[in-house]
Amino acid sequence: MHVVALEKRIPDVNEPGTGYLWGNLARRGLSYRDYGEYVATYWCKAQAAPKSPTEGTSMEMMEMGDMSETCPHPVIHKGEPLSLYSGAPNGNTSPYPWDVPLFSRSIATKPELRNHIDPHFPEFQLEYPDQLRADEFLNEFNDFVRARQTGKGLELPQFILMHLPNDHTSAKRPLKPTPSAAIADNDLALGRIVDAVSHSPYWDDTAIFVLEDDAQDGYDHVDAHRSIAFVISKYSPRQENDKPFVDHTFYTTVNMVGSIEALLGLPPMNNNDAHAAVMAPLFSGAGDQPPFTADSRNLQNGLIYQMNPPRGPDAKASAAMDFSHPDAADAEELNAILWRDRMGTRPIPQQQHRVFAH
Numbered sequence: 001m002h003v004v005a006l007e008k009r010i011p012d013v014n015e016p017g018t019g020y021l022w023g024n025l026a027r028r029g030l031s032y033r034d035y036g037e038y039v040a041t042y043w044c045k046a047q048a049a050p051k052s053p054t055e056g057t058s059m060e061m062m063e064m065g066d067m068s069e070t071c072p073h074p075v076i077h078k079g080e081p082l083s084l085y086s087g088a089p090n091g092n093t094s095p096y097p098w099d100v101p102l103f104s105r106s107i108a109t110k111p112e113l114r115n116h117i118d119p120h121f122p123e124f125q126l127e128y129p130d131q132l133r134a135d136e137f138l139n140e141f142n143d144f145v146r147a148r149q150t151g152k153g154l155e156l157p158q159f160i161l162m163h164l165p166n167d168h169t170s171a172k173r174p175l176k177p178t179p180s181a182a183i184a185d186n187d188l189a190l191g192r193i194v195d196a197v198s199h200s201p202y203w204d205d206t207a208i209f210v211l212e213d214d215a216q217d218g219y220d221h222v223d224a225h226r227s228i229a230f231v232i233s234k235y236s237p238r239q240e241n242d243k244p245f246v247d248h249t250f251y252t253t254v255n256m257v258g259s260i261e262a263l264l265g266l267p268p269m270n271n272n273d274a275h276a277a278v279m280a281p282l283f284s285g286a287g288d289q290p291p292f293t294a295d296s297r298n299l300q301n302g303l304i305y306q307m308n309p310p311r312g313p314d315a316k317a318s319a320a321m322d323f324s325h326p327d328a329a330d331a332e333e334l335n336a337i338l339w340r341d342r343m344g345t346r347p348i349p350q351q352q353h354r355v356f357a358h
Helices: 002-007 021-027 058-063 130-150 179-198 201-205 253-264 271-275 315-319 331-343
Strands: 032-035 039-045 068-070 103-108 159-162 207-211 229-233
Touching (some): 021 032, 021 159, 021 253, 032 130, 130 179, 130 201, 179 201, 179 207, 179 331, 253 271, 315 331
Parallel strands (some): 032 159
Antiparallel strands (some): 207 229
């Protein structure tokens, strides 16, 4: 496990030779904070029978792969107060028809991320709503805003990394969020964050980059490698009809990393980001992009609370899939299930690969 490797100072064989972006930040003394990426979360489990004092030390449990802890309340049932267990604001009760899992804390799995993560922001777990992740970030963001306004306390770090994972969906797993509910949850969480940032004093000097973690889940009509990306700032350009600007340049994740480094004044980490074109056209606006307002219609109509039935098409196949971590489920099978959920009996389109000439 990453946690054991970190605690025992065992090198991560998967780590790039030139390190990660947060290592680049740490070496240059820039402030940064991570929400949910490269963390391990201690998820709650029900109280068990008492153990002997010497049974199951923390390190032993980590070595066995058990990242859970016993808690008085391992889940939140519908109608129970969210604030009692999770720290969600206003004492709201859970509107979710499925059990929302709880956790005790998250810990960093990379050395440069120690003391730079939010321990109350969990890792990948599809039954944990992205709305609660957004709640947690916005709790801290409100503190950053107060610090900027009063000159007291910690202000917004120069770089933030955050994951909102629920657009992966749980397919048609029985009694789990429907695919539409998972996507709506993910969209609204992102919208709330953009809404808050754009209405804050930080809007003048903040850029928000949004990227799906990969393009494997759902073939694009132009090329199956393509994935959605957004760049949001006060300097976003607009088309003549005042619609968002679409940049048709061929970009990769490396272009996004290089653009972030350029904005922060960081040197490149290797030849890849050194030679990647920055996404300059997406900052060519007049600097008058007004604040955004989150579209909450899917909250008001209850779409984000819809749950798969206990039985139905593709329920058995979905229940057999591994959704314990990102991209463990068979992509082709998952694509087919999600297509049938939205398109019914329409034929599944063939993959297109047109980016590079053969």
